[in-house]
Amino acid sequence: MKRLVQGNEAVFAGAVKAGATYFAGYPISPSSEILLLAAQQAARSPDFHFLQAEDELAAINQVLGASLAGGKAFTATSGPGFTLMQEAIGWGHQAEVPCVVINVQRVGPGTGMPTMPAQGDILQSQYGSSGDYYPIVFYPNSVAECYRLTVAAFNAAEESLSPVVLLSDSFVGHLNETVDLEAMEVEVVARQRPPLGTGNRFFTGLVHDEEGRIRTADALFYQSWLGKVREKRDGVAARYPFYxxxxxxxxxxxxxxxxxxxxxxxxxxxxxxxxxxxxxxxxxxxxxxxxxxxxxxxxxxxxxxxxxxxxxxxxxxxxxxxxxxxxxxxxxxxxxxxxxxxxxx
Amino acid sequence: MFKDLLKTHLFPTSWCPGCGIGGIMAQLAMAMDEMGLNQSNSVVVGGIGCTGRMAGYFNLDSVYTLHGRTLPVAQGIKMVNPSLKVIIISGDGDLASIGGNHLIHALRRNVDLAVLCNNNEVYGLTGGQAGPTTPQGTPTVSSPDGSPYEPLNLQGLLKTGSRYFYARTTVYHQVHLKRCIKEAIQWPGFAFVDIASQCIENNGRRLGFKTGYEMLAMFRDKYKRAPDGVESLAPLEIGLVKRGEEQP
Missing domain, CATH: 3.40.50.920 (Rossmann fold)
Known part of the structure; x- marks a missing residue:
């Protein structure tokens, strides 16, 4: 049914459509509607878990843990909170943990101009964490795209086994447009990797090989590993050539x-x-x-x-x-x- | 066999000779073995620091998190799969300093986790800096004139809520250590085991100890068992204090 839907609301609906079962977040305008919708969803559905975290560091790490335990997990924040999450986003790339991070951008730096819209986190979304890593980042400009791209972000996260960023801004997040979300056809990629409690794997932020062995003293291993990481990311991204x-x-x-x-x-x-x-x-x-x-x-x-x-x-x-x-x-x-x-x- | 719970092919471990962490790992593996914990029902989560590396030696799914973030990661795991036993192993610096905010809130939420804190009163991995549990006056590489502050009162912090489980033990008291670990894993809520442990290389030698064993002997001589059922542990008492088990 066609109805007026807000950008942030469409993001949340997209996450549910993609099979998300876990949200942890810390309130920050202009992203908070997503957190409120997650709280309501958890109150309605015993299969959906919601946690209002003590801070953004906790939120993103709870999301990473939830993902490892088998849930499709996401968080939503804005610029300063996104900055606090950067270390863990890098960890998610190293440890190969799929999740989605939504950043509804506002004017920065610092507390900036809460909560006027901005696009000041473009480079942060690619370079915010330490070291070289290769995030996939989408940026919708309509309510319908907020929905579609959130689903795409979850799919790309599963395929790349890494955190994927969905950028928005306080204007797109608070935009109301008439859409029929239920009628929009989207493809959903299922979780492939077995959850925690099924093996003897070691998930670590240390550089490691495919068997989980730590490789922290081998430059040539690192060089070849980094190349493979980038190649894998490029392969996944090629399925999403959106423009x-x-x-x-x-x-x-x-x-x-x-x-x-x-x-x-x-x-x-x-x-x-x-x-x-x-x-x-x-x-x-x-x-x-x-x-x-x-x-x-x-x-x-x-x-x-x-x-x-x-x-x-x-x-x-x-x-x-x-x-x-x-x-x-x-x-x-x-x-x-x-x-x-x-x-x- | 408790050794089946460990990836012994990765031994020797990365810890210095004389370190206390191995003694905790052995007791944890034995406790888990006796409780029937294994790959299908348990996860070990470690934080940054020498102690957190223990996660990688367990022969079951384990996570080596960022510095300070064991508790949020464990909480995410527990919410998605409450049937998993989630055991956290980390150091005093990781849990009480960089992860201090998470400690307060995991405690407030009474998340069903067993936290084993290797408390060696120092940042060992980074070379022996003062930490949140360093006794006042103790010289470290970052407090050459003695740490100027009182250490954090972990027992007091852990007992702020209406329900709590706080155990204090040492690496010397291996039988007691295992008993505390088992009770913590069984406790239906947030359980914290504060384990006095020795870091000979980056703390003990500066304090005049020559071997790890000398530090263990110090634990033997200084620590006394608290009577069962006490409400509070005096300094240098090992034992456990708990409240609220009957509540869901």
Whole structure:
């Protein structure tokens, strides 16, 4: 049935659809609706477990434990809480624990401007933990996509045996749109690995080989291991090559994602749009071929050029960076920023 | 055989000669064997530090968590599968310092976990820094003039709620240690075993001990058994205090 659904609500519905049975979280706006829905779900269903954690460090580690015990598990937070979870996200990659982390972004750094929308955690979602690791990151821009991509995030987590990040922002999270979630067809990947209590495996954040033996003094092992980790991630990510391309030959190309890709709707008669939905790993082939079709490439984002760095590193050419920061987004503000940037080039 | 519960092919362990952790591992394996715990009904969760490495020597599913995070990981496991016995083995630094907030809240929630705390009064793995349980005045590499603070009162902390299980024992008192471990695993709630243990290399030698055995002998001479049924353990008493077993 069609009804008004909020972005955060669609995320939660997607998690349930994907088979999630465990949520732990710490309240933080603008993500808290997801925590409240999880509490309500647990009150209704004995198969769904909810824990309001003592802090975000606890929340993500509870999620990791729950996942190892056999539950599909997730948490939701916002920028500062996402930062607190980073160490454990890295551990989840090392120990190979599937889970989903939702970050409904707000203006930072620090406590920032609670809870105005921002896209300031783009690089944090890829580089926030220590060492080299290769997270898959999705970023929806509509309520329907919040639902679909949450399911995709759970699926990718199962396939990659790693934490997958779903980025949102307080605008997308609080967006209400009319959708029929029940009618949306999605594929769900089942849990493959047997739960704890069935073997003699050693799940560790130490570098280890496939038999679980610790390999902390072997540089060549590490080098080959890291390559395999990346290859595996790339293989999984290749099943999720999500993007949107609105062609406008002869015009300039705007690269935008999340809420800003919605705000610029009135400008799309005059600009082409490339919207990466899978933010990481970046859509290298698509970015290279599509940007070649346009004379000028603009990366428009609600941070100071984080994804522009990524794009420049891929397309090997200068892009025009347009930052709309501070949380107030409007077509007028974006138009002004675009005009300024384009006339100063 | 309790040895079947251990991955003996990985021996010798990573611990220094004279360390107390092996004595805890042996008693835990024996206790588990006597209680019928095995791969199908138990999980061992370790935290960062020398003690946490014990998880990897158990021949059943085990998790070696981040520093301080044994309790949340164990809690997630227990919520999804309440039928598993979840045994936590970690050090005083991991449980009481970096994981202190989780200790308070696992306690408040009375999560059904057995926590074995290898309490050697020092950060051993990182080289002998002062920790939350270092006695005031004890010199360490990070407190050359003696640790300036009173140690955390673990018994007092553990007894803040209406239901609790706190046992204190030592690596010298092996029979008592095993009894405490078994009672903790059987306890229907949050059970904490505070095990005085020796770190000869990164604590004992600085304090004038020449061998691990000298430290064990110190436990033998200093610690006395508390009478059964006491409400509180005096300093240097081994025994256990518990309340609220009859409640669900």
């Amino acid at each position: 949107e391309h609105r062609e406008r030959p002869g015009h300039d190309l705007i690269i935008a994602f999340g809420i800003l890709s919605r705000v610029i709707a009135p400008l799309l008669d005059d600009f082409a749009l490339f919207r990466p939905i899978r933010i990481f790993p970046p859509l290298v082939r698509e970015l290279r071929s599509i940007t070649q079709e346009y004379r000028r490439v603009i990366v428009l984002e609600a941070n100071d050029g984080q994804y522009a760095q990524v794009v420049e590193g891929i397309v090997h050419r200068d892009v025009i960076r347009v930052s709309v920061v501070g949380g107030r987004f409007s077509a007028e503000r974006v138009t002004t920023a675009l005009k300024q940037a384009l006339t100063s080039v």
